[in-house]
Amino acid sequence: MSRVLDIVTAVIRDQAGRMLLVRKRGTATFMKPGGKRDAGEDDLTTLARELEEELGCRLVSADLLGHFSAPAANEAGFTVQSATYLAVVEGEIAPRAEIEEIVWVDPAAPGDLRLAPLLTRRVLPALLTPLAL
Template sequence: MSEKVISIVAALIRDEAGRLLLVRKRGTAAFMQPGGKRDAGENDVAALMREIDEELGCQVVAESVRPLGLFDAPAANEPGFRVRAAVYALDVAGPVMPQAEIEEAVWADAAMLSQLHLAPLTRDHVLPLARLP
């Protein structure tokens, strides 16, 4: 039986110090990019804007959104599933405050990343794009 695929959008967000914003959903262990599934009729940018507002209470700076590619990885929280993620680099405005299903948000530097349990998409695809070890 073939693996099932979850199609998502994900954001690579860095602060002025170059740290990477990672989130952890309530009841899970893996840190990952903010983002999520598209609602019916939503394009990638609209989905990212909605998800980041809902999950983190901050706003995407629309003119900052840059596509980085489409990546496949094992899903961090759904055994037997894969994620197919359209990943975008973007900037946010306003304070980052975890809400909705997000339990924790961290600004991770290279040293902190080695201490975190990272989702496969983050570890295998996003960190190389972010040029953090």
């Protein structure tokens, strides 16, 4: 049985509908910004702190997209369990802290980037599936 990393992540989109992905220093995999909770933090506190630390932007609002799990991209033997939010941010976005690179991708056609399993198996399908009426 794998160990679980409990994380909070953000889907941040620009005016063209592209989605922001980050790559941490020393890794090859792109993923959504976010990270692990500090003791006592709720989802939105964690998300606001992580976005400020990683990207230098401020969380304005966040709506829960869903709770998802998949094998961790960078930690062998771990599963990530993510509360993923559709987030609106303000301020200039730039790589900070452990973030090496940021890219904006079309969720329907992310290209040939190496993407985290959580993103490819869970989040992109959730984003791209129209809600049933």
